[in-house]
Amino acid sequence: MSQLFTPVRIGRYIAPNRLVMAPMTRSRADSDGVPSDLTVAYYAQRASAGLIISEGVFPSAMGKGYVHTPGIETEAQVAAWKKVTEAVHARGGRIFMQLMHTGRISHPSLLDGATPVAPSAIKPEGQAWTPAGQVDFVTPRELSLLEIADVIEDYRQATRRALEAGFDGVELHAASGYLPEQFLSSGSNQRQDLYGGSVEGRARFVLDVLDAMAVEAGADRVGIKISPEMNYNSITDAAPQETYAYLVEQLRGWGLAYLHVTLFGAQFDYHAQLRPRFEGAYLIGGGLTQDSAESALYEGKADATVFGSAFLANPDLPERFRVGAALNAADRSTFFAPPTAKGYIDYPALAAAEAA
Ligand SMILES: Cc1cc2nc3c(=O)[nH]c(=O)nc-3n(C[C@H](O)[C@H](O)[C@H](O)COP(=O)(O)O)c2cc1C
Numbered sequence: 001m002s003q004l005f006t007p008v009r010i011g012r013y014i015a016p017n018r019l020v021m022a023p024m025t026r027s028r029a030d031s032d033g034v035p036s037d038l039t040v041a042y043y044a045q046r047a048s049a050g051l052i053i054s055e056g057v058f059p060s061a062m063g064k065g066y067v068h069t070p071g072i073e074t075e076a077q078v079a080a081w082k083k084v085t086e087a088v089h090a091r092g093g094r095i096f097m098q099l100m101h102t103g104r105i106s107h108p109s110l111l112d113g114a115t116p117v118a119p120s121a122i123k124p125e126g127q128a129w130t131p132a133g134q135v136d137f138v139t140p141r142e143l144s145l146l147e148i149a150d151v152i153e154d155y156r157q158a159t160r161r162a163l164e165a166g167f168d169g170v171e172l173h174a175a176s177g178y179l180p181e182q183f184l185s186s187g188s189n190q191r192q193d194l195y196g197g198s199v200e201g202r203a204r205f206v207l208d209v210l211d212a213m214a215v216e217a218g219a220d221r222v223g224i225k226i227s228p229e230m231n232y233n234s235i236t237d238a239a240p241q242e243t244y245a246y247l248v249e250q251l252r253g254w255g256l257a258y259l260h261v262t263l264f265g266a267q268f269d270y271h272a273q274l275r276p277r278f279e280g281a282y283l284i285g286g287g288l289t290q291d292s293a294e295s296a297l298y299e300g301k302a303d304a305t306v307f308g309s310a311f312l313a314n315p316d317l318p319e320r321f322r323v324g325a326a327l328n329a330a331d332r333s334t335f336f337a338p339p340t341a342k343g344y345i346d347y348p349a350l351a352a353a354e355a356a
Helices: 037-045 077-091 143-166 179-184 199-217 240-250 272-276 290-298 309-313 317-323 350-355
Strands: 008-010 014-015 017-019 052-058 093-101 127-130 135-136 170-174 222-226 256-262 282-287 305-307
Touching: 008 282, 017 317, 037 077, 037 272, 077 093, 077 143, 093 143, 127 143, 143 170, 143 199, 170 199, 170 290, 179 199, 199 222, 199 240, 256 272, 272 282, 290 305, 305 309
Parallel strands: 017 052, 017 305, 052 093, 093 170, 170 222, 222 256, 256 282, 282 305
Antiparallel strands: 008 014, 127 135
16 A cells, blocks of 8 residues: 555644655745745645745855845745745645755855855865856855854744744755754864864754754754765765764654655665654655655655655646656756746646646
8 A cells, every 4th residue: 555645743743645845946036035926836836745845045144055045034035935835825735944054055246245154164175156157165264152153043033934934844954065064074064162073062053953943933843854975065074874873862852843864875774773763753855766755655764755856847746646647857957047937837737737
């Protein structure tokens, strides 16, 4: 029997199926980080997901790392997001906001000239996506202890505003080499104070941010995304198995809604290591197919399964899986394209596809 279409508890909510839409940056907000009505339509089209996790949203302007990404800092941003959550709820869906602070994976041209911040002043390899195209990353500025307290407070306030905008919960983006993973990982965190050094020190920022989010939303409306050993955006860690086991161990008893683990290319079986350490819903993602998702659920390896590009290209992904229909292919050339409908809200649903 299919497991994908059985209900599952995710924190405070019961999702009607185990298909979660992955957080995906689409770069279609205006230059003030305000989502448009296209974004309302995009998420509303995908409301049949058990849970939608929004694209990465910057909690404060210093967290912005790409052109045309949205924020949750200003009144205009909150008002625009409210339209999104209302449309998703009107179609019976649930939506969490992903809070994404890119830290050193930004550029002064995205930050009104300010230098990106990080745990340590270590320049990442690679290039930032700026209004002037791709340019080399710069050496970030090390956050002081007082500034770290401010960033944690930014996440708390962003959580409050996300709830005000009608989101059902919030996810901390602690993957993909952005600020939280910069703190977690030994290659980007060479601090010798409370927020660095040992694994206890390196994990402290993530735990403090999650605590601030949970204070605001209740732990059962907070999730966290990690991707051990994905090594994206110039991240390296000397002992990732130890780092992630410690982090997840610390979360025991918090009552968080979910742990979202995306694996790409890791040799080590992190799911086997982490799942028994976490008592909330365990979400897996990264290159899943309907079959592999079904098997993982059947074997008890996960509580829910997260789909990225398949959801991007198939607004009715659950229905397509249910009836065994073919999938639309995702068009990479329109993944990030301000602010156009093409490749955003024009992927056909089944009935429309059949009629065409
Ligand atoms: C266009 C695009 C944008 C993405 N943006 C984000 C993001 O903002 N935050 C995030 O955590 N992951 C992001 N990801 C990664 C996805 O959440 C997911 O982990 C990844 O696509 C793997 O799942 P898939 O193989 O089902 O696509 C993005 C992926 C894609 C394709």
